[in-house]
Amino acid sequence: MIKQALSEQDLKTCLDIRIEVFVHEQGISMDEEIDDLDQDASHFLAYHEDKAVGTARIVWKADTAKIGRICLLESARGTGLGARLVDHTIQIAKARPGMKRAELGAQCYAIGFYEKLGFAAYGPVYDDAGIDHREMELFF
Numbered sequence: 001m002i003k004q005a006l007s008e009q010d011l012k013t014c015l016d017i018r019i020e021v022f023v024h025e026q027g028i029s030m031d032e033e034i035d036d037l038d039q040d041a042s043h044f045l046a047y048h049e050d051k052a053v054g055t056a057r058i059v060w061k062a063d064t065a066k067i068g069r070i071c072l073l074e075s076a077r078g079t080g081l082g083a084r085l086v087d088h089t090i091q092i093a094k095a096r097p098g099m100k101r102a103e104l105g106a107q108c109y110a111i112g113f114y115e116k117l118g119f120a121a122y123g124p125v126y127d128d129a130g131i132d133h134r135e136m137e138l139f140f
Helices: 008-025 081-095 108-116
Strands: 002-004 042-048 051-061 064-072 101-107 120-128 131-139
Touching: 002 081, 008 042, 008 051, 008 064, 042 081, 051 081, 064 081, 081 101, 081 108, 101 108, 108 120, 108 131
Parallel strands: 064 101
Antiparallel strands: 002 042, 042 051, 051 064, 101 131, 120 131
16 A cells, blocks of 8 residues: 555654665665655655555656655565555656656666666766766656
């Protein structure tokens, strides 16, 4: 199940998952992980066996849905839930009036994962928080 995070507790759960994955596992600093975009973004929680194990957010920019902070706890990886979470955010973006595309900054090792979901990479590789990334987009 995937649902929009609307309550303060849901938002705290999103942040807890992000901190576990990005800060503790990947070594990204808290200052880089938590940003001002969180307050205006739409956040989502992915559940496995009634436990929140994944999250993503959408930052709305004109006609573009910037999907980001996509992550799953280690116990949920390889289950297909990540693809369902990304697909859910795409469907939410498509349903919003005026949206023409989704974009994301993919960690380079995950480019193939996003390509299978319809995204195409563009532009050069860049460093984000010490990890190589590449921009990707999907037109609706």
